[in-house]
Amino acid sequence: MLEKIQNLIDEVKALHAKNAEEAESLRIKYLSKKGSISALFDDFKQVQPELKREVGKKLNELKTLATDRINELKESFAQQQNASTGVDLSLPGTSYVCGGRHPLSIVKNDIIEIFSRLGFTVAEGPEVEDDWHVFTALNFPLEHPARDMQDTFFINTNPDLLLRTHTSSVQVRMMEKQRPPIRAVFPGRVFRNEAISARAHCIFHQVEGLYIAKNVSFADLKQTLSYFAKEMFGADTQIRLRPSYFPFTEPSAEMDVSCSLCGGKGCGVCKGTGWLEILGCGMVDPAVLEANGIDSKEYSGFAFGMGVERIAMLRYQVKDIRLFFENDVRFLQQFKSAY
Ligand code: DAH
Secondary structure, three states: OHHHHHHHHHHHHOOOOOOHHHHHHHHHHHHOOOOHHHHHHHHHHHOOHHHHHHHHHHHHHHHHHHHHHHHHHHHHHHHHHHHHHOOOOOOOOOOOOOOOOOHHHHHHHHHHHHHHOOOOEEOOOOOEEEHHHHOHHHOOOOOOHHHOOOOOOEEOOEEEEEEOOOOOHHHHHHHHHOOOOEEEEEEEEEEOOOOOOOOOOOEEEEEEEEEEEOOOOHHHHHHHHHHHHHHHHOOOOOEEEEEEEEOOEEEEEEEEEEOOOOOOOOOOOOOOOOEEEEEEEEEEOHHHHHHOOOOOOOOEEEEEEEEHHHHHHHHHOOOOOOHHHHOOHHHHHHHOOOO
């Protein structure tokens, strides 16, 4: 028995194979259930007890040797195959590059979400609008500068058609199709004939809001916008309303929020004032309600409109509005985790 084992040890040491298939047949010949080494393990049962220790040791030595040698042969063929195909199968795989939401979409969705908690629904209107919805129904006087070609893109073939300059036009569409109470926000893209710079673009986004019901007061407007500001910019945020003018609201105001960067102390971002302007608002002018067939003695309302780019620039400290439209992945990638 010992001699048999020794012979096999010598044989195994000298094993060679030309390819992976030959290496596999060697494994079958020696190590499979019916292989010669397995057969010796069966014979081992008949070995006399006093010899078992020595024979057993030798037998295990043979098995280890054969396993190592055959694995070594197999591995060498696997490596050769890698070299010939140029594919290293042991390398980790490549992961997929995953896209993310655009920062303007993130901010727009957040605005909508905050107002939806107060019961505001969402509606949209067309980007190519007529004079009535953008200007006339919103109480713009005929000589208003926004009606000038310098400020508004008109459609050449039809002087009544233009690219909407604000999403306030969707207020009108909403009043046409729904009777009060109305409580909705209108997100969308707007267009203005402006020179493109770090601060201004000819295409940008707004979210408009409209609330019309019985006994809606300026206090309701203030509380709604204060809630929005705290949800958007942080619980410590203060708001300030400055008197302003818009044709479609009376009284009108512009709203500032306390600068979240310096906490209102004054810094470069708020230009030392401690305040940042974020939106226009006011009580819907009775003339607008009447132009849209709503009895201004029965109903009152408030409206507001904000720029999505402006809020995104403040929130993410983006210094140049053009970055939002260039689609440079190095810029966009920074917002990936901010879903
Ligand atoms: N439409 C205005 C703009 O584009 C923003 C605005 C101001 C909307 C006051 C309103 C409002 O609803 O009440 O500048």
